[in-house]
Structure formats: structure tokens, C-alpha cells
Amino acid sequence: MILVNTETIPGRTIVQVKGLVQGNTIRAKHFGRDIAAGFKNLIGGELKGYTELLTEARRQALERMIGQAHELGANAVVNVRFTTSSITQGAAELYAYGTAVTVE
């Protein structure tokens, strides 16, 4: 599966457009990460626990999107985009979407 966030795959020709594919995931942070982040907030710097949580969420959203693309018989997803939303404090939604296509 080829993934790009450009509208075409450079060097390849799109032969068929299969349609929109999407994947989402909602993750809640756990208490331990909150405590670590609370300390970090005093001295500044990266909140590694939160970064990891976002990375995991992004991977899972992408996996679900790729799953849909497989079902459609596509071999690539172009114009992949991400959005986030906070539903409640401490839970994050990550949503990935793109257009499934078949390339030569």
C-alpha cells in the first residue's frame, strides 16, 4: 500500500479512483502520564507520554484507513489528511482520511 499526502503519486499513473477511505481512533490518556506531564509543566519541555499517545493513535487511525482501502481493492491512498478533536478533557480523537486509488 502506497501512502502519500500529495494529490498524485509522482512517477506513477492513477488508473482508477476507488473513493474516500477513513479511519479514526479515540484514545484516553492514563493517570500515570498525567502525573509525569504535571511535573513537566513546571519546568517546560516535551511531554513524551502525550507524544507517544498521539503517535499510537495516528498509527491505528492509519491502519483502519488502510484496511478500508484493501477492501476496496486499492493499492494506494493519495491526499492523506489528519484532523484531531477533543471530545472530553483527556481523550483525543485522531481521524485520518484519503482517497483510495489504483496505480499502475
Place this chain on the structure above:
Amino acid sequence: MPFWLEMVIQFAPVVVLLTLGYFVGTWRERAHFRALARREAELRDILVVNLKAVTRPETVANAEIVMSEAVIATDYFKGFVAGFRNFIGGRVTSYESLMERARREALLRLLDQTRAMGASELWNVRFETANVLKQNGGGNSPAVSVDVIASGTAITRRAG
């Protein structure tokens, strides 16, 4: 208990946190900016653009998405100063440096992945800002954090 002692006990924790935030926070921020500058210098040979249409597509060997995240927090002192700034208005410099750190860090992570793939160019770079994990102000701490999600397409060219 004399009045002055009561005041000291009441304000001591805040003063300690402000001092800690100011000294440790400033030191850590400087260290981060130095690390950013050093890593940027190492990765300078990678072409970075936010254009969607890749030029000379016939020479492209491989195109693959790269993504990164960075969650950076300010220190207690900067959050406190920014709180005052909200009263009088104007430039909130303490948050400007926070945003700069988060975006530069996220971009560098994209470039690290680009390098690891053996790609030489990064196209269609996009930044998203969110605050999904922590609401501004979060509880009674004045510190603020920001989440930056960056993505791009790493391009490898055919030799010759």
C-alpha cells in the same frame, strides 16, 4: 503567628515554582533551541517544500508519507507571565517560543524519517496544531502545552 509569616507560608510555594520554572525552564529551552539548530544543520541538504505538485515526476523512484508528533509544554514561569499579558494585551512572547519549538521539533522528526528512508526531498509539508490532550490552563497550573502534528511526502529520486 505573625502576619508576615502567614504571607510567606501562603506565597512560598508559588515563589518556589516561579523560580524553578524560570531557571530550569529557561535553561532547558536554550538547550532545546541549540539541539534544534544542530539537527537542522545536519539535515540541511534535504529539500523541504510545501508544494503539492512534485516537479519532474518521471525521475521519482519512491514516494512515501511521513508523519510526526510533538507535544511541548511551557514552564510555570512563562505560563504565569502570559497570564499577566492577558490583562494588558500585546505580544505573548513566551508562547511564541513554545510554538516555534513544537513546530521545529515536529519538522525535524519528519526530516529524520526522510533521511532514514534514504529520501532526498520532502514535499507537501503540513502542520496541524491541536490541544487534544490537555485543555488550556489545565486545572490550577498556569502551564500550557501544544500538540503539533506534521506530515509530508518523502521523495526518492532515481540516480542520474
